[in-house]
Amino acid sequence: MVTHLFFADDSLLFCKASTQECQILMAILDLYEAASRQKINADKSSIFFSTNTPSELKDEIMEVMGPMQDSKHNKYLGLPSIIGKSKKEVFAEIKEKVAKKLSGWKEKMLSIGGKEILIKAVAQAIPTYAMSFFSYPKGFVMKLKA
Template sequence: MQCVQSVSYSVVVNGRPGKKFYPSRGLRQGDPLSPYLFLICVEGLSQMATLNEWRSMYEILEGYEKASGQKLNKQKTSIFFSTNTKENVKSEIYKEAGSYICDRYEKYLGLPAIVGRSKYNALRGLKERVWKRIQNWKNGFLSKVGKEILIKAVLQAIPTYTMSVFKLPQRLCGEIEQLFSKFW
């Protein structure tokens, strides 16, 4: 907990900062720490195979809750089991955890939580998002300058967040560039 602390706020009144106060709930949306806390939990939880291991992990989460004042929101929590997890283990953990068990890959902050063997397949939704955006524009009414602005301001921004987390496959980059070229 020496590395993790919450933000503090102070209101400036008549040019002077007032008394500091601390928010009472969670990390701020977009906080750079959020994905790392998620990954720490995913790495630990993904190695579990028994109810005792779940209890150990839950004790760690409870310790974090007590130390930080932040609480696990069970309504927003889901558990994903690997295919080799036994059904009785799944049901035991589910009964104790009280969370939702998901049977498909889900996203976290708009990115795939599990990439798997093919990064291209996991991230090809980027290409589809670019294509949908291009299809929404009336191509015949745009000048070259208008198209350039749309490419630079809108289309190139779509994969930016994903590229801050994943190195995009060259094949996917090439296909997205082809969409830009056709639009241009």
């Protein structure tokens, strides 16, 4: 059974990792292209596989799906697509982004008000954006506050 999520002009389609379901998915995408007269850009499309999917099955599915690439679980909209057991590694990157922003501002001669505006507008936005999708570990929140 194909399920889906929509984000702005992006679509995430989910199906079981089988050649039969992927053939059905490709048929659905072909129908969409014919009905809407919009072409799906395979160069901007990618496939996510579960870590439990055997490599032979991945190869079969990749043949069915055509020019789409295996995403290797990269990022989507600036956030990790998949978070494993170690959340510390994933969220450490968010702390690094905030630290980079703050260190760049220290060099600038800004008033206290200017720094406050930058912190509210940018430094708070980075972790807040990720918080809208993920629940942070308590230890990470304490480090972020420091």
